[in-house]
Amino acid sequence: xxxxxxxxxxxxxxxxxxxxxxxxxxxxxxxxxxxxxxxxxxxxxxxxxxxxxxxxxxxxxxxxxxxxxxxxxxxxxxxxxxxxxxxxxxxxxxxxxxxxxxxxxxxxxxxxxxxxxxxxxxxxxxxxxxxxxxxxxxxxxxxxxxxxxxxxxxxxxxxxxxxxxxxxxxxxxxxxxxxxxxxxxxxxxxxxxxxxxxxxxxxxxxxxxxxxxxxxxxxxxxxxxxxx
Amino acid sequence: xxxxxxxxxxxxxxxxxxxxxxxxxxxxxxxxxxxxxxxxxxxxxxxxxxxxxxxxxxxxxxxxxxxxxxxxxxxxxxxxxxxxxxxxxxxxxxxxxxxxxxxxxxxxxxxxxxxxxxxxxxxxxxxxxxxxxxxxxxxxxxxxxxxxxxxxxxxxxxxxxxxxxxxxxxxxxxxxxxxxxxxxxxxxxxxxxxxxxxxxxxxxxxxxxxxxxxxxxxxxxxxxxxxxxxxxxxxxxxxxxxxxxxxxxxxxxxxxxxxxxxxxxxxxxxxxxxxxxxxxxxxxxxxxxxxxxxxxxxxxxxxxxxxxxxxxxxxxxxxxxxxxxxxxxxxxxxxxxxxxxxxxxxxxxxxxxxxxxxxxxxxxxxxxxxxxxxxxxxxxxxxxxxxxxxxxxxxxxxxxxxxxxxxxxxxxxxxxxxxxxxxxxxxxxxxxxxxxxxxxxxxxxxxxxxxxxxxxxxxxxxxxxxxxxxxxxxxxxxxxxxxxxxxxxxxxxxxxxxxxxxxxxxxxxxxxxxxxxxxxxxxxxxxxxxxxxxxxxxxxxxxxxxxxxxxxxxxxxxxxxxxxxxxxxxxxxxxxxxxxxxxxx
Numbered sequence: 098x099x100x101x102x103x104x105x106x107x108x109x110x111x112x113x114x115x116x117x118x119x120x121x122x123x124x125x126x127x128x129x130x131x132x133x134x135x136x137x138x139x140x141x142x143x144x145x146x147x148x149x150x151x152x153x154x155x156x157x158x159x160x161x162x163x164x165x166x167x168x169x170x171x172x173x174x175x176x177x178x179x180x181x182x183x184x185x186x187x188x189x190x191x192x193x194x195x196x197x198x199x200x201x202x203x204x205x206x207x208x209x210x211x212x213x214x215x216x217x218x219x220x221x222x223x224x225x226x227x228x229x230x231x232x233x234x235x236x237x238x239x240x241x242x243x244x245x246x247x248x249x250x251x252x253x254x255x256x257x258x259x260x261x262x263x264x265x266x267x268x269x270x271x272x273x274x275x276x277x278x279x280x281x282x283x284x285x286x287x288x289x290x291x292x293x294x295x296x297x298x299x300x301x302x303x304x305x306x307x308x309x310x311x312x313x314x315x316x317x318x319x320x321x322x323x324x325x
Numbered sequence: 326x327x328x329x330x331x332x333x334x335x336x337x338x339x340x341x342x343x344x345x346x347x348x349x350x351x352x353x354x355x356x357x358x359x360x361x362x363x364x365x366x367x368x369x370x371x372x373x374x375x376x377x378x379x380x381x382x383x384x385x386x387x388x389x390x391x392x393x394x395x396x397x398x399x400x401x402x403x404x405x406x407x408x409x410x411x412x413x414x415x416x417x418x419x420x421x422x423x424x425x426x427x428x429x430x431x432x433x434x435x436x437x438x439x440x441x442x443x444x445x446x447x448x449x450x451x452x453x454x455x456x457x458x459x460x461x462x463x464x465x466x467x468x469x470x471x472x473x474x475x476x477x478x479x480x481x482x483x484x485x486x487x488x489x490x491x492x493x494x495x496x497x498x499x500x501x502x503x504x505x506x507x508x509x510x511x512x513x514x515x516x517x518x519x520x521x522x523x524x525x526x527x528x529x530x531x532x533x534x535x536x537x538x539x540x541x542x543x544x545x546x547x548x549x550x551x552x553x554x555x556x557x558x559x560x561x562x563x564x565x566x567x568x569x570x571x572x573x574x575x576x577x578x579x580x581x582x583x584x585x586x587x588x589x590x591x592x593x594x595x596x597x598x599x600x601x602x603x604x605x606x607x608x609x610x611x612x613x614x615x616x617x618x619x620x621x622x623x624x625x626x627x628x629x630x631x632x633x634x635x636x637x638x639x640x641x642x643x644x645x646x647x648x649x650x651x652x653x654x655x656x657x658x659x660x661x662x663x664x665x666x667x668x669x670x671x672x673x674x675x676x677x678x679x680x681x682x683x684x685x686x687x688x689x690x691x692x693x694x695x696x697x698x699x700x701x702x703x704x705x706x707x708x709x710x711x712x713x714x715x716x717x718x719x720x721x722x723x724x725x726x727x728x729x730x731x732x733x734x735x736x737x738x739x740x741x742x743x744x745x746x747x748x749x750x751x752x753x754x755x756x757x758x759x760x761x762x763x764x765x766x767x768x769x770x771x772x773x774x775x776x777x778x779x780x781x782x783x784x785x786x787x788x789x790x791x792x793x794x795x796x797x798x799x800x801x802x803x804x805x806x807x808x809x810x811x812x813x814x815x816x817x818x819x820x821x822x823x824x825x826x827x828x829x830x831x832x833x834x835x836x837x838x839x840x841x842x843x844x845x846x847x848x849x850x851x852x853x854x855x856x857x858x859x860x861x862x863x864x865x866x867x868x869x870x871x872x873x874x875x876x877x878x879x880x881x882x883x884x885x886x887x888x889x890x891x892x893x894x895x896x897x898x899x900x901x902x903x904x905x906x907x908x909x910x
Contacts, residue, residue, distance in 0.1 A: 116443035116520070118858070126445040126519040133511045133545060141549035144583055148557075148568065151579060234565040250573040257566040261557065 112294040124296045131300045135307050142311055145262050149318060152254055157325035162247035163255040164322050166231060168222055172320040175218050176312065182211035183309045186302045193291070193298035198284060201298065205281045208305065212274045219267055226256070233257045259319055266315060269308045276301050347750065347849040362447030363852055367454050368433030369748065374454075375425050378461055382416035385409050387812065390772075390805040396792040406789040407474035414477030415468075419499050420461050422733055423591060426598035427509055427544075428457070430740050431537045433748060435513060437843035437850065438531050440522025440859040445515040449508050456505035463498030467491040476787065478588070481569040481580045485561045493562050496555045503552040506594075510544035513537050522842070524861035528622070531841055531865055532608075532615060535622045536601025539629040543590045543597070546633065551587030554580065578643055585636035593632040595729060597625060599692070599736030600667055606689035606739050607671045609839040611678025612873050614866040617670045624663035631660045641712045650709055657707035664700055668693060679873050683837070684758035688739030691766040695731025699724060702777065717787070720780025723773045731769055738765065738818065745822060746832030750849040753825035758818070765814035771807025775800040840866050 117123040153160050185204040192200035226232060230239040233256050238249040247255075280301050283291045291297045348365045351357075358366060388409050392399050401409065432450065436443055444450050467473060471491050475484040484492050517530075517538045558580075560566040569575045608615040615621055637645055637653030645653075671693060680686070702724040705711045715721060742762075746752055779800040784791065791797050835844040846855050 114447075115853075116441065116445065116447060122519055126515050129518055130446060130511055130515040133514050134507075137507050137511070137545045137549045140546055141553050144550045144553045147583075148579065151576070152574075155576075156574065232565075233567050253567055253573050254570075254575055257560075257568055260564075261560055261566050261568065265553075 112290045120294070124294070127296045127300060128303075131303050135303065138307055142262075142265070145258070145265070146314065146318075149258055149262070152258065153318075156248075156251040156254065159247040159251035160255045161322050161325055162245045163252035164319065165245045166226075166229065166243045167259075167320050168225065169320050171218050171222050172316055175215050176316050178211045178215050178218070179309045179312050182208045182215075183306055185211070186305045190295065190299050190302040193295040196292065196295075198287070198292065201284050202281065205277055205284065209274060209277050209281065212270055212277065216267060216270055216274075219263070223260075226260075231256050232260065262315060263319070266308070266311050269311070273301075273305050273308050276304065345851050347847060348852045349750070349849050351852050360451070362443065362451055364432050364436050364444045364447065364450060365748070365850065365852075365854075367450050368429050368431075370454055371424065371428040371432060371457070374458060374461065375421055375429065378416050378420035379425075381465070382413055382421055383812065383815065385413040385416065387808065389413060390808040392789070393791075393801045394798075394805050396790065396795040396798055398790055401789070403789045404474060405472075407476075407787075408468075408472035410787060411473050411476050412468050415464060415473070415495065415499070417729075418477055418591070418595075419502050420457075420464060422595040422729055423506060424457060424502070425737050426602065426733065426740065427506075427513070427537060427540055427594075428453070430533075430602065430737075430744065431509070431513060431540075431598065434744065434843055435516060435534060435537055436520065437747075437846065437854055438534050438841060439517065439520060439525050440842050440855065440861065441516060441520035442853050442855070442858075444512045445520055446512050450512055453505040453508040453512070456501050456508065460498045460501030460503075460505060463501065464495050465498075467494035467498065470494065478581075478584060479555060479558060480584075481558065481561075481577045482571060484558055485569065490562070493559045496559050499555055500552050500559075503548045506544050507548050507552075510541035510548070513541040514545065517541075522859050522861055525842075526861075528619065529861055529865045530622075531601075532604035532618070532621055532625070533598075533601035535625050536597045536604070539625045540594055540597045540601075543594050543629050543632060547587040547590040547594070550583060551591075554583040554587070578640070578645070581640055581643055582636070585639045586633070589636040589639060590629075590632045592725075592728070593628055595733045596696075597628065599696075599733045600625060600628075602736040602740040602743075603667075603671060603689055603692055605841070606685050606743060607674050608866040608868075609743075609837060609841075610681045610683060610686035610689065611675050612681070612838075612868050613674055613678045613870075614864070614868060615670065616673035616676075617666075618865065620666055621670050624666040627663040628660060631656060631663070635660060635707075638707050638712070641709060642716050654707055654709050654712075658704065661700065661704060668697055668700075679877070682759075683742075684755060684762050685739045685743035687759060687762035688735050688742065688765075691762070692732060692735045692739065695727055695735060695766075695769065699727030699731055702727065715780065717785055718780035719776040719784045719786055722786050723776035723780055726773045726776070730773070735765070735769075738762070741818070741822070743837070744843075745825070746836045747843060747848050747850070749826060750832050750847075751825040751829035752832050752836060753829055754821050757821050761814055761817045761821075764817070765811060768807050768810030768812075768814050772804050772811050773807070775803040775807070840868060 113120055113123055117126065185207040189201050189204035189208065192204060229243040230236050231243055231252075233253045237253050237256070238244055241249075244252050280291065280298060283297075348363055349369075358370065361367065388401065389406070392401050392406060392409075398406070432444070435441075468491070471489055473484075473488065473491050473495050475488055475492065479492070479496065484496075517534060521530075557566070557568045561568060561570065567573045567575055569577050569580045571577050604615055604621055635653055635657045637649055638657045641650050641654075702720070706715055706721060706724055742753070742758055779797045780786075782797070784794070784797045784800070791801075832848045834847050836848070837844070842855075842859055842861070843850075845859065
């Protein structure tokens with residue numbers, strides 16, 4: 098059935114894994130894999146957005162009233178922070194393709210600072226909600242003034258989804274911090290598999306853009322509801 | 326005549342290829358297994374692990390069957406009974422059926438079939454096995470710790486408000502298992518897209534690869550949805566986040582929608598790989614190119630696509646709107662079309678084929694019958710009117726066991742017998758295997774056919790007692806008797822397959838005379854699969870009828886006594902004889 102091809106004629110790139118024929122194949126495989134992974138992430142968050150859509154359409158007024166307790170300036174600043182980090186990651190990927198190590202280190206560094214800053218602001222917001230008894234549970238709504246007149250049950254659903262969705266997003270940010278920090282260290286140490294091959298940097302970049310994109314949907318849906 | 330004859334010589338193999346250590350013998354240490362990136366070794370590790378979980382799921386099935394032999398129950402408390410059938414469902418679905426064929430045979434064969442050295446991401450592949458083991462351990466831990474009684478469907482509020490705390494443990498286990506599936510799916514998709522050998526075009530792919538590809542697409546689109554949905558139950562139980570709580574205005578039916586959005590496609594995750602195996606077995610043992618290759622390939626994709634649009638047929642009685650029901654019913658009927666395309670194409674492949682009734686082929690033929698019964702009774706359940714009558718009866722239990730056991734498990738056994746010589750390099754006792762295949766068929770039908778009858782009469786599923794209607798007892802007795810036969814049929818292969826490892830004759834590269842790249846390398850293959858990257862020059866299942874005829878005649882000339890009833894000039898299968906297995910030598 099099959100003739101034999103010469104497997105040894107190809108160049109031996111140091112970043113090339115044994116299962117691939119050449120770097121092009123390897124790079125394409127990694128990128129297709131990353132995009133496929135992002136598809137699963139879209140389905141993962143998509144489910145939550147479906148739940149959100151359904152419940153919001155069921156309890157429009159109560160959710161509008163419940164959302165008024167959210168801190169729009171803090172959410173807005175966080176949005177700007179993530180947009181900046183998206184830009185720096187894009188620059189980092191471009192610099193990785195051009196093998197400009199210093200630019201990569203600076204831009205990944207700024208991204209890391211942004212990500213940590215985002216989590217810092219987020220945790221301040223969370224603390225506020227805990228203090229105002231806006232976390233679902235038996236204690237929910239002990240300070241009714243923060244419910245702005247929403248029915249406590251439906252407001253609890255809202256905050257259940259608020260904490261669930263922003264919480265999962267925060268988990269993704271934490272994972273992002275870990276991988277970006279790992280990548281940064283690799284670049285700092287001049288590791289061959291990242292400096293000779295831009296694809297690891299690009300994959301981390303894709304992941305980070307996805308995390309940002311989720312927030313771009315979360316922010317208006319959670320913070321910026323119009324009055325129904 | 327108790328074993329497959331060994332083929333002498335190995336065409337196309339250079340002498341040093343035979344001296345080389347194969348993937349099993351290259352390193353014997355346990356560490357080399359636990360840290361391997363080799364897709365073949367990971368496939369074997371999966372085979373061992375899923376067999377363990379299958380055994381546990383089988384034991385719980387045995388307990389259920391024993392309990393139901395008396396209308397008043399035998400040994401179990403009602404609560405224990407609920408936990409046992411939940412354990413049976415969870416173990417069989419999440420740790421066996423969803424994983425079995427892709428993780429064992431997909432892992433082992435996909436790179437071999439497309440002429441690659443390994444999957445695209447070997448370390449990710451190893452990670453998927455660890456995720457599976459972590460998930461399986463957590464599930465088992467939850468069951469040992471007291472079990473769950475919500476059924477495998479985890480409907481809220483059974484699983485949220487009214488359940489014991491082991492739900493969270495088991496669900497986190499399923500979550501890990503889900504990510505194991507997802508990583509496997511990503512790996513297969515990338516490998517199929519990017520790792521095909523030169524000349525291996527999409528329409529030269531064996532249909533098993535098509536099936537794996539479609540399965541992977543379903544996995545990556547469906548699994549995240551059930552992962553997050555089940556995670557929300559954990560959130561509700563552990564972090565008190567109310568998402569589905571009816572007392573706060575949440576919608577428990579929404580949980581069912583999201584759950585079935587995965588779990589209906591999951592049925593196709595379980596059956597599509599079986600279709601792929603089926604195509605391989607039918608083509609190679611009818612010694613013909615599969616009839617309508619393109620139709621079979623595209624029907625696989627059609628099933629994968631339509632499978633996402635039919636989940637509502639699990640919820641006809643769950644307060645879903647009537648109009649939704651009509652649409653879901655209609656789309657469910659549409660799925661029957663590509664499924665029937667497959668059945669008819671396999672049957673058409675058999676027509677005037679040079680059929681060899683080997684043990685894998687007996688499994689393949691019984692698959693056609695059993696899956697057809699399972700599929701057609703699915704139409705009863707997809708019709709709105711009959712569904713109301715049949716929902717939650719044993720009819721539905723019988724239906725999905727015909728598809729899952731009669732379909733997936735039969736195909737799994739067929740694949741195990743077919744590729745066993747390739748995986749282990751040993752030949753098992755073929756005559757024993759043939760009798761066993763018949764035993765499985767008989768035992769299976771005796772187990773589940775009575776369940777159709779009593780389900781139609783009204784026996785509800787998941788009931789511990791039926792003293793209100795003792796007339797069902799004969800059916801339950803038949804079913805339990807059949808389950809014993811089926812259990813025997815599943816235990817016997819364990820013995821003769823393991824025995825073949827100890828003292829079975831060595832297998833040649835291609836003991837079945839089959840077509841496909843996996844048969845062109847040694848049995849068992851070397852770690853890098855092929856000495857050199859193959860270039861594919863010819864079409865898939867490229868059996869030449871004239872050549873087949875000549876080979877049959879050549880064999881006849883060599884062994885004139887072995888072919889009574891053989892008519893010269895006819896391409897039909899000569900009288901069955903085990904020496905006929907030798908293939909294209």
